[in-house]
Amino acid sequence: MTTISPARVSMYDFLYQDTKPMVSLLADAAQLSLPQARLAMDASLQAIISALLAYQQRHQGQTVSKKLFGRHAVKELRQYNSMNFATLNATLYHRHDAADAIFHDSARVIKASDHIAAQIDATTPQVQILLTSLCVIVLRELAILVEYSQLDNDEINKWFALQPQFLSAARFAASQPTPASVALADTNDDKELILPAKNSLEVELEGSSERRLLNAEQLSGKPPPFDPYWYELTAFQPEHYEPVQDMQLATGNYLKVIGRSSENIQQGKHNDLLVFAEMTAITLPHQRWLLQLAKISEIYLQRNRLRITSEPASPPKPPLVSLGLIGGNNDNTPTTTSEKPIEYEASIPLWKNPVILIIILVIGLLGGLATLKYYKQKSYSIRLAKEQLLEQKPSAEERQQQDVAIVMVDEDEPNDEKVEKPLSKTSI
Structure with missing residues (x-):
């Protein structure tokens, strides 16, 4: 005992x-x-x-x-x-x-x-x-x-x-x-x-x-x-x-x-x-x-954990005590002058972290909306450019037409005295 x-x-x-x-x-x-x-x-x-x-x-x-x-x-x-x-x-x-x-x-x-x-x-x-x-x-x-x-x-x-x-x-x-x-x-x-x-x-x-x-x-x-x-x-x-x-x-x-x-x-x-x-x-x-x-x-x-010393390279292990009999004086943990730091919970993988997933979802949603808005504005610009081109095309054709004058010749008069009288001006 x-x-x-x-x-x-x-x-x-x-x-x-x-x-x-x-x-x-x-x-x-x-x-x-x-x-x-x-x-x-x-x-x-x-x-x-x-x-x-x-x-x-x-x-x-x-x-x-x-x-x-x-x-x-x-x-x-x-x-x-x-x-x-x-x-x-x-x-x-x-x-x-x-x-x-x-x-x-x-x-x-x-x-x-x-x-x-x-x-x-x-x-x-x-x-x-x-x-x-x-x-x-x-x-x-x-x-x-x-x-x-x-x-x-x-x-x-x-x-x-x-x-x-x-x-x-x-x-x-x-x-x-x-x-x-x-x-x-x-x-x-x-x-x-x-x-x-x-x-x-x-x-x-x-x-x-x-x-x-x-x-x-x-x-x-x-x-x-x-x-x-x-x-x-x-x-x-x-x-x-x-x-x-x-x-x-x-x-x-x-x-x-x-x-x-x-x-x-x-x-x-x-x-x-x-x-x-x-x-x-x-x-x-x-x-x-x-x-x-x-x-x-x-x-x-x-x-003697609180003895003044430099920080160890690796933290020591916690003491092991048998939970069954709580007997024995054998402690397999190494003797050290320091103490194990507090153990925090293991970090959650990125693909399991809900905060990271929410951030990725928000970024993806905003990126999708930005892409959709970009293509929508691009299609609207193309359609507007086509409309402006169609509006400008008739005026260009009108500028290319020639003016032709139709005159009436009086057959009773001699040729040298025929006077050309313009009747109308029609664009052909």
Whole structure:
């Protein structure tokens, strides 16, 4: 049996690990030091996740899928397969639009930036650049998980409903180290986990009134405890969600397939079932879509997709997860530092495209009318020319006739005295 951490379906845990490689890029864009950027990213992720939960609580999963995950900014950003300055420029271009959509009000974005800036000793505009840029990245990453996990609207609602337990104080209290372990870490790991004196972190924050150090939990990879202030800012109302198992599906065979109980493990090729490990203060239903989401999240985190690198020559393949057993750790897709761009529908052939056919039909119709009009005018011109020729022909013949004079001769008179008297003038 293969176990997977329940934190793999946590938006907060996934985004915290996923966005780690982007610290330097966002620090450069916001003109912050690396320690300031790391602390600002932690608080910004908490604010964004709380705003997303409030958005889903108001509008439900269908609107989240269409209005947030299907935004033009998300589609454009998914055309990039790596994180670099080109990707960052596209992120900065769409950051205000995405932030206003998530927080539902630009005033909340400014208020959240003020709160974070006061914690890290930075200015509000600097934090606002980082916060709004993270909004676009978060929507992109969550949209990828939803698409490749094939979540429908109802499953998106259930996924969002599971998130508050990952942000609860009980979850972080259970993971807090004991005082003895803290003392041991201070003595033994002071040079490794806590940065030594006069290092880059202290140099950056030495002149501030509140000099803060990244604690061992942040450096080891675990997200810091969630601040309930963000619930107040985003007006999110946490509701106690009890996962309900469909009893019609809770049969012995179903439990074997999904690996619900360890005593029902099958032998042979089906002995590598995927199940959720135990986690304090976390309760998850063993459902196919949730296990598939956890597996895809695990694969993507192993790929370190947001590491800063140049654009690859060819886009990577999406992860392959068995829909039958959702088991196995073997993933045949190549490890990559980037992500497959959004797949658009295949282009329709020209002879099947209705728009092209309509355009060709209109052009052919107009061409036929023009040809018909041309021949009609041509026949009319020929007929008119013939009529004019017929009208001109009699006058020409008249001009060719000769005038003949008929005279009368008086026979009684002598020939020499005969006088010619014209009688009439007739045209012959």
